[in-house]
Amino acid sequence: MKRLSLLASVFGLAGCFALAPQARAQVKLDGPPKIAFVYLGAISDGGWTGAQNRARLVMQKTFHEHIPYVENIPEQTEKVEQTVELFLNRGYNVIIGGTYGYGDAFAAEAKKHPHVAFINMGGVTTAPNLESPYPKTFQGWYLAGYAAGSVTKSKVIGMIEGFPIPSVLWDINAYALGAKAANPGTVAKVAFVNSWSDPVKEGQLSNAMIEQGADVIATDMDSPAAIVQAEKAGKYSIGYQNDMSADAPNGILTSVVFYWDKMLVPMVEKLKAGTWTSAGDSLYGLKDGMIELTMPVRHVSPAVQTKIDDIKAAMIAGKFDPFTGPMKAQNGTVEVPEGKVITTDQLWSMKYLVDNVQGSIK
Amino acid sequence: MSVLPYRLVLSPRLAVPRWLRAATLVGGIAFGLICCAIFLIAFGVPAGDLANQFILYVFGNSAGLDQTLTRAISLTLVALSVALCLRIRFWNIGVEGQLWMGAIGATAVSFYHIGPWFLRMPLMIGAAAIGGAVWCGIAAVAKIRLRADEVITTLLLNYVAYLFAQDLLYGRWRNPTDQFPVSPTFPRYEQLPTFGGWHLHYGVFIALAATAFCWWLCRYSRFGLLSQAVAENRTASRALGIPVARITLTTACLAGAVSGLAGFSIVSGEEHKLTQFVGNDYIFPSIAIAYLGRANPVGVFIAAIAVAGLYTAGDSLKAFYQLPDTVVVTMEAFLLMTVAAFDVFIRYRIGLLRSQPKAIRAKAVPPAEARGTGA
Numbered sequence: 028m029k030r031l032s033l034l035a036s037v038f039g040l041a042g043c044f045a046l047a048p049q050a051r052a053q054v055k056l057d058g059p060p061k062i063a064f065v066y067l068g069a070i071s072d073g074g075w076t077g078a079q080n081r082a083r084l085v086m087q088k089t090f091h092e093h094i095p096y097v098e099n100i101p102e103q104t105e106k107v108e109q110t111v112e113l114f115l116n117r118g119y120n121v122i123i124g125g126t127y128g129y130g131d132a133f134a135a136e137a138k139k140h141p142h143v144a145f146i147n148m149g150g151v152t153t154a155p156n157l158e159s160p161y162p163k164t165f166q167g168w169y170l171a172g173y174a175a176g177s178v179t180k181s182k183v184i185g186m187i188e189g190f191p192i193p194s195v196l197w198d199i200n201a202y203a204l205g206a207k208a209a210n211p212g213t214v215a216k217v218a219f220v221n222s223w224s225d226p227v228k229e230g231q232l233s234n235a236m237i238e239q240g241a242d243v244i245a246t247d248m249d250s251p252a253a254i255v256q257a258e259k260a261g262k263y264s265i266g267y268q269n270d271m272s273a274d275a276p277n278g279i280l281t282s283v284v285f286y287w288d289k290m291l292v293p294m295v296e297k298l299k300a301g302t303w304t305s306a307g308d309s310l311y312g313l314k315d316g317m318i319e320l321t322m323p324v325r326h327v328s329p330a331v332q333t334k335i336d337d338i339k340a341a342m343i344a345g346k347f348d349p350f351t352g353p354m355k356a357q358n359g360t361v362e363v364p365e366g367k368v369i370t371t372d373q374l375w376s377m378k379y380l381v382d383n384v385q386g387s388i389k
Numbered sequence: 390m391s392v393l394p395y396r397l398v399l400s401p402r403l404a405v406p407r408w409l410r411a412a413t414l415v416g417g418i419a420f421g422l423i424c425c426a427i428f429l430i431a432f433g434v435p436a437g438d439l440a441n442q443f444i445l446y447v448f449g450n451s452a453g454l455d456q457t458l459t460r461a462i463s464l465t466l467v468a469l470s471v472a473l474c475l476r477i478r479f480w481n482i483g484v485e486g487q488l489w490m491g492a493i494g495a496t497a498v499s500f501y502h503i504g505p506w507f508l509r510m511p512l513m514i515g516a517a518a519i520g521g522a523v524w525c526g527i528a529a530v531a532k533i534r535l536r537a538d539e540v541i542t543t544l545l546l547n548y549v550a551y552l553f554a555q556d557l558l559y560g561r562w563r564n565p566t567d568q569f570p571v572s573p574t575f576p577r578y579e580q581l582p583t584f585g586g587w588h589l590h591y592g593v594f595i596a597l598a599a600t601a602f603c604w605w606l607c608r609y610s611r612f613g614l615l616s617q618a619v620a621e622n623r624t625a626s627r628a629l630g631i632p633v634a635r636i637t638l639t640t641a642c643l644a645g646a647v648s649g650l651a652g653f654s655i656v657s658g659e660e661h662k663l664t665q666f667v668g669n670d671y672i673f674p675s676i677a678i679a680y681l682g683r684a685n686p687v688g689v690f691i692a693a694i695a696v697a698g699l700y701t702a703g704d705s706l707k708a709f710y711q712l713p714d715t716v717v718v719t720m721e722a723f724l725l726m727t728v729a730a731f732d733v734f735i736r737y738r739i740g741l742l743r744s745q746p747k748a749i750r751a752k753a754v755p756p757a758e759a760r761g762t763g764a
Binding site for chain 2: 063095097099101102103104105106109110112113114115116117127128131139190191192221388
């Protein structure tokens with residue numbers, strides 16, 4: 028069982044879509060869907076877990092049933108498995124987890140319980156009955172980067188990040204590319220907190236970036252701490268996961284907001300109908316409504332707003348992708364050649380920063 | 390003073406019968422559980438569900454029992470460590486640090502591929518024991534040589550070990566695949582086997598062996614007898630030629646080794662890698678369990694299972710009644726307080742006295758105790 032989880036994580040990370048065909052079988056639940064959520068943080072975190080909890084509340088309303096949850100479960104295999112089994116033990120058969128680090132535990136449980144549907148938001152491990160969905164956050168961050176690029180005066184913008192994993196790296200890369208498109212020559216500074224939530228450090232890094240000349244601070248973290256500091260310093264900011272405008276009422280440009288319910292509600296409907304199949308590590312974007320930008324973007328000219336709306340429409344229509352060649356990494360390697368668009372495999376194996384990002388993965 | 394016709398009188402007991410010791414412990418635990426129940430009902434848990442939550446889902450079905458026993462392994466080991474030290478009045482508040490060093494030792498053997506694969510597991514066990522022993526040994530040496538208070542040294546060494554682990558996880562040992570602060574996953578031959586489809590792993594044998602060894606050591610060995618003397622009076626023991634320093638150091642190292650084994654059991658049996666959470670939240674439970682088990686190895690083993698059950702119940706209370714994490718800690722504190730409070734029945738004989746001003750018997754009781762709890 029552990030061997031499988033190891034394999035699953037290795038292959039998942041390598042973006043092994045060879046597993047996908049095998050993952051197409053329909054999952055037979057042993058009864059009507061009974062849903063439960065397992066959260067990494069507290070529902071009051073104002074960020075990651077808060078956004079997931081919004082989806083749970085929407086689902087409660089849509090399906091007219093009480094959906095239990097547990098909060099503050101660390102990314103610790105034993106703890107996650109125990110929590111999952113707590114629900115399984117009482118007949119819950121749709122377990123929705125909420126973080127990358129639950130991946131191995133969810134893969135192990137999925138193997139053990141083939142008649143239970145597992146969904147791990149933000150994960151990468153997959154199984155016939157385990158889907159790891161994630162929003163195409165890079166679409167939102169490209170637009171946010173465009174907004175940041177058009178308001179920056181110092182041509183230096185900053186972003187506070189968690190861990191340098193692919194789904195985080197594509198945020199900073201899209202943000203930097205968006206800023207470059209709006210204002211050539213803009214550089215994006217990045218700092219990794221090495222945690223999903225460490226408000227004190229987030230605030231310190233935010234201050235450090237402002238001292239180094241950044242005049243727009245974006246947070247890719249679970250808490251609004253970084254943009255609160257930007258607000259204090261009178262700088263612009265961009266929120267994440269929830270509308271964070273209350274935390275930085277003057278300086279905020281926009282927030283990149285998650286709507287997990289846009290993907291979870293249809294999924295549960297399919298489970299009820301008995302037609303759900305795991306889509307592996309699936310991505311849902313602007314088109315599905317799972318990722319959004321709070322509109323209108325503040326502090327930008329009407330012309331920039333129109334441009335942002337146009338790019339957004341193009342992404343929804345599938346006519347534009349933020350990672351379109353030529354795209355160069357920091358070390359000069361061409362990652363996406365001229366005329367090409369990044370593939371899903373390349374997205375999941377992103378391990379570089381683009382050339383106008385300042386910062387290091389290590 | 391008192392206008393009531395009777396008053397409560399506590400008189401010290403000279404000899405304590407065995408049944409009374411057991412009865413007060415059971416009474417204390419029962420009373421504590423009743424307090425917990427009232428507390429939970431006040432928090433909105435339906436009274437009818439309590440029996441289910443505390444008995445059926447904790448010990449009554451395989452999933453609950455599995456969780457409880459798995460959790461009891463590491464709890465037994467850390468509590469044994471505290472209990473061993475308590476027997477010579479050495480306050481070991483550093484089980485987390487020793488556990489971290491044990492986990493680090495075991496992971497180091499895995500990470501640097503020390504020894505052939507079939508020797509890997511014993512080497513990991515050895516490294517874990519040494520890691521923990523050294524960590525607690527430092528505090529003992531500081532106590533013997535520098536007269537440093539072990540409460541402070543063991544406590545602070547926790548942070549040193551934790552930060553050392555953090556340094557490794559964010560540096561050298563960081564997972565190369567995703568830069569996550571966890572060590573690479575152990576290969577199968579470095580993982581403790583589990584029982585069938587259970588989470589319960591062979592670490593349970595380590596816990597049992599450690600309990601048996603400690604029991605033998607305390608009860609039947611010459612070492613245990615000498616430590617009893619050290620506990621009673623260090624100065625007198627030294628005067629009698631008992632090697633106090635050596636006994637202190639040996640006990641501390643043994644205790645540290647036992648905590649280190651808990652670290653091994655977690656990384657090899659449960660997580661299969663070193664994570665940032667391996668040594669979290671063990672200090673308070675270790676002391677609570679050692680106390681509940683009266684520093685007796687067998688008692689500790691039983692108390693560890695009971696406290697593990699409390700944690701399992703706490704998990705489901707958290708999931709199904711949205712109670713905060715602190716509820717479990719509060720319940721643990723209730724039990725500890727009631728058990729401690731019930732000690733009064735062991736130490737004192739409680740009697741009712743007719744309080745007549747001129748009664749001669751009232752004089753026979755020393756005034757200090759007589760006034761203890763005037764009804």
